Amino acid sequence: MQINEVINQTQAYYVNDNINQTKAVEQHSNLIHHMESIGIEVIKLNELEHLNEQVFTRDIGFTIGNTFFVSAMKEDIRKKEQNILLDWLQRNKVxxxxxxxxxxxxxxVIIDHSKVWVGISDRTSKEAxxxxQSQLPNHEVSPIKLRKDILHLDCIFNIIDxxxxxxxxxxxxxxxxxxxxxxxxxxxxxxxEQFHLGPNVLSLGNKHVISLPENKRMNQKLTEMGFRITEVPFSEIIKSGGSFRCCTLPLIRTS
Structure with missing residues (x-):
């Protein structure tokens, strides 16, 4: 995982320091450990060394109800990630x-039962x-126009319960x-907090949230509101423009 071709403003900020790859792998493994420790099954796609953004699996697809949607990636550098996903879906007959x-x-794309919030960004179009909406007649799909410098909706908005x-x-x-x-x-x-991807937490249900230790004020506020915060270091991976939500792609959600 390296910043070789800058494709967002966070990468532009960190490109000179770049990413400590050994530390990034350790941090990602630690995230997986935390998820598996509470009974989440984690499936790993095949890794290709030259796909530096592959860790951000949230972007390549999403599940709404019983339908899995394969994204159409905007940047050429990320389009090859979809081939790996498609191979897995086809082999597993999904x-x-x-x-x-x-x-x-x-x-x-942020899903809340029958409501679907979709950021209109440089990566996601009104046409999409x-x-x-045409594929989800029983859902209400609402677009949210993002400021031009914002990469994705989940960098500024995230439902946590x-x-x-x-x-x-x-x-x-x-x-x-x-x-x-x-x-x-x-x-x-x-x-x-937004610069440090504060909203991009991972909600695990039952008011349990994985969050960055850097966002102490936000974490304290959530704790006061009854959330259980697990602070997981992710300092190297966020240099590429994504945090915990970006690094996970839920296939099955249970109530």
Missing amino acids: AYFPFETASIEGGD VAVL AQTALIYPPAMDSDAYLMLKEEYTLIEVTEE
Whole structure:
């Protein structure tokens, strides 16, 4: 895992320091250990050394209900990741719907039962939102326009339980913020917390959240609200522009 070709602003910030690969592998293995320790089955796709963004599996697909959607990646550097996913889906006889023209990435798709929030970003188009809605007649698919410098929706908004979400309001328009405020209790993160990918936590259910130790104020706020926070170091991987949610792709969710 290295920053060889800059494709987002976080990478541009860290490109000179780059990534300590040994430490990044240790941190990723530690995340897997935490998930497996609470009974989550973790499936690893085949790794190819030259695919430096492959760790961010959230982007290459997403599951809504009983349908697996294969994303249409915007950046050429990431399109080969989909071939590995498609091979796994076909070998395991998992049916899927492929996006073939309009670009959409899983980091822009946040699911809450029959509601689906989709970030309109440089990576996900309005056309893809229309295609997604056509495939989900029993869901309400709502687009959220993101500020131009924001990579994906889950970098600024993330639902962490049935009533609660993390949010960085300056990165979306006021109408979108008010729409989300009607649905959730919103915990606002600071600019610094957003830069350190504070909203990109991994919610494990039952108010258990994996979060970065750097975001101490946010973690304390969540603790005061009754969440159980497991702080997992991820300092090397976030240099490439993603954190815990970005590194996981749920196939099956249980209530």
